[in-house]
Amino acid sequence: xxxxxxxxxxxxxxxxxxxxxxxxxxxxxxxxxxxxxxxxxxxxxxxxxxxxxxxxxxxxxxxxxxxxxxxxxxxxxxxxxxxxxxxxxxxxxxxxxxxxxxxxxxxxxxxxxxxxxxxxxxxxxxxxxxxxxxxxxxxxxxxxxxxxxxxxxxxxxxxxxxxxx
Numbered sequence: 051x052x053x054x055x056x057x058x059x060x061x062x063x064x065x066x067x068x069x070x071x072x073x074x075x076x077x078x079x080x081x082x083x084x085x086x087x088x089x090x091x092x093x094x095x096x097x098x099x100x101x102x103x104x105x106x107x108x109x110x111x112x113x114x115x116x117x118x119x120x121x122x123x124x125x126x127x128x129x130x131x132x133x134x135x136x137x138x139x140x141x142x143x144x145x146x147x148x149x150x151x152x153x154x155x156x157x158x159x160x161x162x163x164x165x166x167x168x169x170x171x172x173x174x175x176x177x178x179x180x181x182x183x184x185x186x187x188x189x190x191x192x193x194x195x196x197x198x199x200x201x202x203x204x205x206x207x208x209x210x211x212x213x214x215x
Contacts, residue, residue: 051125052107053167054082055174056099060184067188069100079183079191081174082106084114084124089170091199092118096188103129108137115142125149125163173202 056071059078070077080099084092093114097106107130114121123145124138131148138146149161174180177198185191 051087051163051167052082052084052111052130053127053164053171054080054103054106054129055171056080057181057183059099060182062186063183064186067096067098069098071099074099079188080106081191081195082110083167083170083195084110085167085170087166089166089173090203091170091196094192094195096183096191096195104132104134107134111138111142111144111146115144123147127161127164174198177201 056074056076057078057080058076059068063079068078069080071080076099078099080097080101081094082097082103083094086092093110095106095110095113107126111124114124121144125147126149128148128150130146135146135148138144149163151161174195177194179194180198183191185194
């Protein structure tokens with residue numbers, strides 16, 4: 051599953067890595083993530099908020115396809131339609147499936163399969179340092195996201211499992 055999240059940037063974030071997301075009206079950065087079906091992070095890239103989802107997805111999906119050779123299907127929302135679907139199929143051998151809402155749904159509804167990445171963003175927001183982007187460099191912002199994901203994974207591993215009888 052691929053998605054992006056716009057977050058406000060702190061005053062220490064330079065103008066070279068800051069942008070304005072007109073859709074969400076946020077001045078800051080955008081986190082583009084790819085997660086697996088368990089909601090665990092496969093890859094992340096942080097850009098200025100004015101970078102489009104499709105442009106960042108081309109680079110991010112190329113990184114994911116190189117690192118995870120068995121990956122065949124990626125779910126995305128309607129923001130990733132267009133030429134990206136053909137690019138993924140021809141250049142990366144990935145099927146990019148767009149999860150759309152049905153015609154009868156109105157308002158904010160979490161779509162099937164989309165809850166996985168939305169839950170991931172909720173885990174990031176539980177790490178208070180990630181509520182706003184405080185990092186000077188985008189590489190530092192990506193490292194903090196990986197750090198937060200390590201916390202989540204170690205909590206899941208340390209969780210007591212019920213005994214199987």
